[in-house]
Amino acid sequence: MPENQNQNHFDCIVIGFGGVGSAAMRYAAMSGRSVLGIDSHGPAHTHGSSHGQTRVIRKAYFEHPNYVPMLQESYDLWDELNRRHRTRPETKELLTRCGILQIGPPEGQVITGVLKSAETHSLSVERFTREQIMRRLPILKVPENHEGVFEPDGGFLRVELCIAAFLKQAIHHGAELLSNTTVSQISSDDNALMNVHTSAGEFTADQIIVSAGAWANQVLPDLELPLTVLAKQQHWYQIDRVDNKLVNEFPCTFFERADGSSFYVTPELDTIGMKVCEHSGGDEVHDLEQFSNELNDGQKERIDQFLAESFLFTKSRLVHHSMCKYTMTPDSHFIVDRHPVYQQVVFAAGFSGHGFKFAPVIGKRLVGMLDGEQDDRFDFLTLRRFDD
Ligand SMILES: Cc1cc2nc3c(=O)[nH]c(=O)nc-3n(C[C@H](O)[C@H](O)[C@H](O)COP(=O)(O)OP(=O)(O)OC[C@H]3O[C@@H](n4cnc5c(N)ncnc54)[C@H](O)[C@@H]3O)c2cc1C
Known part of the structure; x- marks a missing residue:
């Protein structure tokens, strides 16, 4: 029970308990705070950015070597x-x-990018020529003048199980969850106590973590975060392989193509089929509430073409699809910062389609920021970088 005996008061309220918020809730509750997590949906739902069986994790990060120290902690x-x-x-x-x-x-x-991160941080990776790749994984068709880098530490996370595990730990440390409840506004009368206005009434908190994913600008409208939301379809395929013995020990694969597009594949799991997605592309979402999970034929066609060009198979069949949201920043790097007016409010947004693997390290960092901790690993992710 919080020191303040008002049952609607918490030391910390976490707005949105998807990938990042569930992790933040765990670390906030572990710190001894009374914690309430509020989400418009329930745990591990299909309306945001953290669903669809798997998320790829890797350390030799092509996006920027600065992410590597964060990833090393994230793996731990x-x-x-x-x-x-x-x-x-x-x-x-x-x-x-x-x-x-x-x-x-x-x-x-x-x-x-992979080689630069591996060299900067002494990570173990192995280079392969096109011929070596096709000898080891004969199901792949690698274009001429392409090569590969294999990172043994790479793999995948089971995204829904991860969120459930974070929330279980948060609850174990005393946190409370409020599902199916939307935060309409946060405000403060005296700049100390924060008011959280929701569809289930008002709450107060000493500190707030905003981890609202694609909805960040609805919760923090005054910040005008530079975010664009893209609808991205996840696909699961069953493939009749030329050589069926390749099914089990297949690694995750990521393909950058000569035209600049990129695709990735995670191995077949739980007999659903192999997951195939395009990392590039996507359709801009203008109304988050009008988001549809109907099959997007255009996105599927691009996947079919990629599969035909990159894999050797006799037949492929789409068995499942699920639409998801990428929340892009202009430079595709995250935003992890403090509210410029309310110092007791911190937020993380704009994960640009590659944030899940960082969920624990970002969740922990958000709590660290509330404790006033400095951590220069996150300096390149401030909102200020977009100032003119
Ligand atoms: C198709 C796809 C593939 C991806 N692949 C990878 C990958 O391989 N590896 C990787 O690392 N990352 C990947 N990502 C990115 C990663 O999944 C996301 O960056 C991450 O899950 C974002 O988490 P989040 O907590 O910011 O958002 P979410 O998980 O969407 O959580 C936000 C939560 O806030 C809640 N919320 C919003 N507004 C309110 C409000 N007003 N009141 C109450 N609750 C609210 C929402 O309901 C939601 O639950 C992928 C993303 C997609 C879509």
């Missing part, structure tokens, strides 16, 4: 969460290290 935190989650041997692992093979033109963003 995922392993720690996994140990608590996996109380029985038959429980599925949160993180599976099946390796990741990234393929692209040698001068492209992916190959040069």
Whole structure:
């Protein structure tokens, strides 16, 4: 029970308990705070950005070497969460290290970026020629003048299980969840106590973490965050392979193509089929409430073309699809910062389609910011970088 005996008062309210918010709730509750998480939907739902069975995780980060120290901590935190989650041997692992093979033109963003991060941070990666890749994974068709880098530490996270594990830990440390409740506004009369206005009434908090994903600008309208939301379809395919023995030990794969587009594949899991997505492209979402999960034929056609050009198979069949949201910033890097007016409000947004693997390290950092901790690893992610 909080010191303030008002039952609607909490030390910390977390707005949005998807990927990042569920992690933040866990670390806030572990710190001894009374914590309330509020979400418009329930845990691990399909309306935001954190659903669809898997999320790829990798360390030799082509996007920027600055992410690597954060990822090194993130891996440790995922392993720690996994140990608590996996109380029985038959429980599925949160993180599976099946390796990741990234393929692209040698001068492209992916190959040069992976090698740069690996060199800067002494990470273990292995380079393969086109011929070596096709000998080892004969199901792949690699274009001429492309090569690959394999990172054994890469793999995938089971996204819904991860959120459930964070929330279970948060509840274990006393946090409360309020599902199906939308925050319409946050405000403060005296700049100290924060008011949280919701569809289920008013709450107050000493501190607030905003982790509202694609809805960040609805919760923080005064900040005018530079975000664009894209609808991105996830696809699951069953493939009749030329060589069926390749099914099981397949790594995650990421393909940068000569035309600048990029696609990725995660191995077949739970007999649903292989997951295939385009990382580039997507359709801009202008009305978050009008978001549709109907099959987008245009996005599927691009996947079919990619599959036909990159995989050897006799037949492929789409068995499942699910629409998801990328929340893009202009430079595709995240925003993790403090509210410029309310110092007791911190937020994380704009994960640009690559944020889930960072959920624990960002969740922990948000709580650290509330405690006044400095951490220069996050300096390149401030909102100020978009100032003119
Ligand atoms: C198709 C796809 C593939 C991806 N692949 C990868 C990958 O392989 N690896 C990787 O690392 N990342 C990947 N990502 C990105 C990653 O999944 C996201 O960056 C991450 O999940 C974002 O988490 P979040 O907490 O910011 O958003 P969300 O998980 O969407 O959480 C936001 C939450 O806030 C709630 N909310 C919003 N507004 C309000 C309000 N007003 N009141 C109350 N609650 C509110 C929402 O209901 C939601 O639950 C992918 C994303 C997509 C869409």
